[in-house]
Amino acid sequence: MHEDILNIQQLIARFANSFDVKDWDGLQACFTESLYTDYSDLRGTPPETISASEYVRLRREVA
Numbered sequence: 918m919h920e921d922i923l924n925i926q927q928l929i930a931r932f933a934n935s936f937d938v939k940d941w942d943g944l945q946a947c948f949t950e951s952l953y954t955d956y957s958d959l960r961g962t963p964p965e966t967i968s969a970s971e972y973v974r975l976r977r978e979v980a
Contacts, residue, residue: 931943931946931947932944935947939977939980941977944973945969945972950968951966951967951969952966952968952972954966
């Protein structure tokens with residue numbers, strides 16, 4: 918159980934760091950093949966499931 922928590926914390930840290938330094942390959946490595954996103958409160962768009970590569974592509978475009 919403790920090891921699982923540590924692994925999750927490390928993944929979250931890798932995600933945040935990859936985003937901050939624009940390490941797009943590192944960011945994509947944090948995800949499974951597809952992911953569920955919900956930006957309805959932020960952008961008014963409906964929740965959706967997209968590929969990890971599409972998610973990273975969209976983040977790159979706004980960075």
